[in-house]
Amino acid sequence: MKYEEAIKRLEEIVTEIEEGKLDMDRIGDSLKEARELIKLCKDKLYETDEEIKKILEADE
Amino acid sequence: MNAITLQELNGRVKSTLQFEMPDAYWVQAEISGINPSSQGHCYLELVQKDTTGKTFLAKAKANVWRNTWLKMKPYFEAETGETLKVGMKVLLQVNVTFHEVYGYSLVVQDIDPTYTMGDMARRRKEILDQLAKDGVIGLNRELEIPLLPHRIAVISSATAAGYGDFRNQLAGNAYGFRFYVKLFQAAMQGDDVERSVIAALDAIAARRDMFDLVVIIRGGGAVSELSCFDSYDLAYNIANFPLPVITGIGHERDDTVADVVAHTKVKTPTAAAEFIINRVFDTAQVLETLGRRLGDSVAERMNAEKLRLERIAQKLPSLFAILKVRHEQMLENVWNRSVTGVRNILTSRTHRLEILEKSVAAADPALILKRGFTLTRLNGHVVRSASDLKPGDRLTTVLADGSVESEII
Numbered sequence: 394m395k396y397e398e399a400i401k402r403l404e405e406i407v408t409e410i411e412e413g414k415l416d417m418d419r420i421g422d423s424l425k426e427a428r429e430l431i432k433l434c435k436d437k438l439y440e441t442d443e444e445i446k447k448i449l450e451a452d453e
Numbered sequence: 454m455n456a457i458t459l460q461e462l463n464g465r466v467k468s469t470l471q472f473e474m475p476d477a478y479w480v481q482a483e484i485s486g487i488n489p490s491s492q493g494h495c496y497l498e499l500v501q502k503d504t505t506g507k508t509f510l511a512k513a514k515a516n517v518w519r520n521t522w523l524k525m526k527p528y529f530e531a532e533t534g535e536t537l538k539v540g541m542k543v544l545l546q547v548n549v550t551f552h553e554v555y556g557y558s559l560v561v562q563d564i565d566p567t568y569t570m571g572d573m574a575r576r577r578k579e580i581l582d583q584l585a586k587d588g589v590i591g592l593n594r595e596l597e598i599p600l601l602p603h604r605i606a607v608i609s610s611a612t613a614a615g616y617g618d619f620r621n622q623l624a625g626n627a628y629g630f631r632f633y634v635k636l637f638q639a640a641m642q643g644d645d646v647e648r649s650v651i652a653a654l655d656a657i658a659a660r661r662d663m664f665d666l667v668v669i670i671r672g673g674g675a676v677s678e679l680s681c682f683d684s685y686d687l688a689y690n691i692a693n694f695p696l697p698v699i700t701g702i703g704h705e706r707d708d709t710v711a712d713v714v715a716h717t718k719v720k721t722p723t724a725a726a727e728f729i730i731n732r733v734f735d736t737a738q739v740l741e742t743l744g745r746r747l748g749d750s751v752a753e754r755m756n757a758e759k760l761r762l763e764r765i766a767q768k769l770p771s772l773f774a775i776l777k778v779r780h781e782q783m784l785e786n787v788w789n790r791s792v793t794g795v796r797n798i799l800t801s802r803t804h805r806l807e808i809l810e811k812s813v814a815a816a817d818p819a820l821i822l823k824r825g826f827t828l829t830r831l832n833g834h835v836v837r838s839a840s841d842l843k844p845g846d847r848l849t850t851v852l853a854d855g856s857v858e859s860e861i862i
Contacts, residue, residue, distance in 0.1 A: 400740070
């Protein structure tokens with residue numbers, strides 16, 4: 394998933410919880426998804442993406 | 454015939470000129486040649502062209518002697534940020550001279566850089582007007598920089614200190630953000646700038662999915678020579694470029710045409726790195742905030758649920774108590790009714806017994822006899838009807854206080 398998409402989806406989830414639209418069962422799943430999205434974004438920010446590195450270096 | 458030598462003739466021309474035009478003149482001209490000498494002088498060739506730019510209207514050599522040149526060159530460069538070069542329009546203060554051998558030439562005393570800058574600005578404006586007319590001038594600025602701009606294509610010369618600074622700043626940023634930088638080499642000074650930068654842009658465009666941004670940078674260094682970035686073709690390319698272009702070609706002066714059409718202009722390669730790091734920082738902040746909102750909202754939701762459960766739980770004992778009381782009442786009612794019922798039954802039964810007793814008592818023959826009735830028996834059987842009797846029957850009549858024998862006659 395791309396960073397922008399992840400942030401957008403994260404915003405959706407947080408808004409849903411804030412507006413009380415989710416019942417208790419679905420909150421568990423949404424929380425899990427949100428955590429995964431946050432990790433994805435943090436990795437893109439702070440971890441080196443070997444894929445990107447490879448693509449840029451390979452092209453000479 | 455009054456012949457004179459050539460030297461004399463030229464000498465007379467020289468004197469006449471000296472006498473008639475001793476003053477210095479400010480003259481507008483275009484530089485068509487510029488030759489510094491090893492001795493420190495500078496030999497210029499000046500022209501004036503007509504409006505089509507094809508025909509020469511005037512020409513002259515101009516000498517800038519060493520002393521003058523040593524002052525004039527840095528002065529001009531400091532003021533304009535440009536070096537004197539062919540094609541430039543200049544305003545020079547000159548003396549006219551004629552030399553018997555070398556002929557007519559100008560001796561340059563001074564230069565007015567404002568005139569040149571004015572001319573450069575005029576040319577820039579012309580190009581910008583044309584770009585505006587072509588409808589491209591704002592295109593690159595309309596592009597959105599992605600939320601996470603971490604893949605960067607750099608156009609610079611590898612030797613430029615600027616590129617090294619830029620790379621290092623990104624690699625060593627205080628927040629730990631990761632960046633991916635690739636260099637596309639081009640000349641940042643001289644005559645090849647336009648061609649090589651456009652070629653680099655083309656190379657990047659062919660790989661646009663690999664990058665988020667383009668940065669054109671060159672080091673601060675000595676003289677800026679930015680006029681190469683006033684090219685129409687280069688600007689047209691930048692304006693139409695599919696990725697946002699940041700120019701950090703370094704200057705505090707008026708923007709070059711390239712600066713105007715680029716998405717963002719920054720002053721130095723360092724500023725370019727800062728710009729990018731700040732964008733990523735803002736994005737990281739957004740993420741932090743979302744994380745916080747998530748935590749807060751879930752905690753609140755949990756709390757609300759907990760309260761709800763507690764409220765229900767609190768109600769339960771009283772509900773239960775109510776139920777208990779009701780239940781007890783119900784039981785009591787049932788008990789009371791049962792007891793009453795039983796009593797009633799017993800009472801009615803007793804009553805009946807009494808009635809039965811009375812009836813039985815009332816049915817006692819002794820009572821009947823006492824009332825005056827008699828009981829007649831014939832041979833031990835009770836006589837109920839007179840027709841059962843015939844004369845000669847011996848009857849026993851029972852009375853209340855005894856019995857009597859009789860015979861029917």
